[in-house]
Amino acid sequence: MEQFQFLMQVLQTISESQGDPDKVYPLFRENLDQLNVNLAQTLRDWASQILSQVEPEQATTIAVDIAHLGKLIQEFSSDRRADQMEIAIACAEVALEVYPRSTYPKQWAMTQINLVDVLVELFETSQKPQYLDQAFSLFEELVTVNQKIVYPAPLVFYKLGKSLSKQGSYKKAIQTLERTLTLLQEYSLNTVEKLQLMALTLFELARLSHQLLRLDHAKLYFKDALRLFRRLKDEDSAASVMTALGNLELQIGQSEAAQSHLESAFLYYDSQNKLAQKQEVNRLLTLLKNHQKQITMG
Numbered sequence: 001m002e003q004f005q006f007l008m009q010v011l012q013t014i015s016e017s018q019g020d021p022d023k024v025y026p027l028f029r030e031n032l033d034q035l036n037v038n039l040a041q042t043l044r045d046w047a048s049q050i051l052s053q054v055e056p057e058q059a060t061t062i063a064v065d066i067a068h069l070g071k072l073i074q075e076f077s078s079d080r081r082a083d084q085m086e087i088a089i090a091c092a093e094v095a096l097e098v099y100p101r102s103t104y105p106k107q108w109a110m111t112q113i114n115l116v117d118v119l120v121e122l123f124e125t126s127q128k129p130q131y132l133d134q135a136f137s138l139f140e141e142l143v144t145v146n147q148k149i150v151y152p153a154p155l156v157f158y159k160l161g162k163s164l165s166k167q168g169s170y171k172k173a174i175q176t177l178e179r180t181l182t183l184l185q186e187y188s189l190n191t192v193e194k195l196q197l198m199a200l201t202l203f204e205l206a207r208l209s210h211q212l213l214r215l216d217h218a219k220l221y222f223k224d225a226l227r228l229f230r231r232l233k234d235e236d237s238a239a240s241v242m243t244a245l246g247n248l249e250l251q252i253g254q255s256e257a258a259q260s261h262l263e264s265a266f267l268y269y270d271s272q273n274k275l276a277q278k279q280e281v282n283r284l285l286t287l288l289k290n291h292q293k294q295i296t297m298g
Contacts, residue, residue: 003042006034011065019068021075028076035073036083040090047094063098066091067111074118082125088118101145109149112142117156120163129167135160136172143179154183158201170208177205192232199228203241210248218248239268243281250288258288 010027017023028035047066051059070091073084092115099108119135122128139160142150157180164173184198206221222245229238242265249258262285269277 003034003039004046006031007039007042007046010069011062014065014068014072015061019065019072021072024072025076028073028078032078032080035076035078035080035087037086039083040087043087043090044094047097051094051098059098060104063095064107067095067107067114070095070111070118071114074114074121081121085118085122085125089115089122092118105145106149109142109145110152112138113150113153113156116142116153116160120156120159123163123167132160132163132167132169136164136169136176139176139179151183151187154180154197154201157183158197158204161201162204165204165208170212174205174208174212177201177208181205195228195232196234199225199232199234199237202228203237203244206241207244210244215248215252219245219252222248235268236272239265239277243277243284246281247284250284250291255288255292259285262288 006027010024013023013027043066047062051062054062070088073091074088076084078084092111095111096108096115099111101108116135116138119131119138123131123135139157142153157176161173161176161180164170164176180201181198184194184201187194202221202225206218206225209215209218209221222241226238226241226245229235229241242261246258246260246262246265249255249261262281266278266281266285269281
């Protein structure tokens with residue numbers, strides 16, 4: 001009963017404040033003991049009863065509040081992350097039971113995106129592949145909707161792609177990241193945040209393409225990432241790209257280009273006293289010199 005009362009208080013506060021964190025988070029902080037997996041079950045049990053008894057319009061209003069609760073609890077900082085993620089999943093799944101995709105496409109898509117985000121975080125903390133499988137299935141469903149609806153999705157999709165790459169699902173990772181890139185390219189505003197995410201997405205696509213021996217794709221992605229990092233004046237990331245690009249160019253026999261990129265990276269790491277990175281670049285430069293000697297002797 002105490003947990004049910006807490007849930008009702010939170011949902012009422014969300015409804016009255018339109019999901020204002022400054023109003024909701026004090027309730028979370030005062031009731032940390034209530035943020036456990038039992039709250040997720042309390043929510044499911046209550047929603048299954050109430051949502052079937054009210055008018056569709058009222059059910060939609062309740063579902064909006066529940067979706068807000070899921071997003072707020074996902075972003076709330078505490079030492080109960082695992083429990084919070086389970087509650088966030090329950091919120092998303094309950095809300096999605098009420099949102100017909102055809103009637104509320106934007107709300108449906110946003111709730112789906114939040115659920116993907118939660119599942120990716122659960123995978124990262126537990127390393128259980130079922131979370132990532134479910135997230136990718138939701139991603140596949142999301143990409144069929146109008147792209148204007150899913151415009152907030154790129155960051156979530158990028159995180160999904162990174163996790164798929166970490167898991168070794170390279171083709172799925174590329175599919176996810178390419179979709180991320182498409183969405184980013186359709187933004188009309190060249191904000192710093194957008195350009196940073198685009199550069200990171202290109203860099204990850206380049207590395208994945210290199211691993212899969214899609215070398216022409218990899219080279220193009222590396223060059224585009226390097227251009228953006230330079231535009232952002234992110235010298236550390238630019239040096240990482242130059243190292244990876246120089247390595248690729250070394251492998252495909254483009255010695256002059258490889259030397260130029262590797263030497264530029266070496267100079268940067270030397271100026272920043274980054275020993276590990278200097279050693280890696282120096283290793284590649286040594287390989288390059290040995291390769292050039294073999295060509296000369298041959």
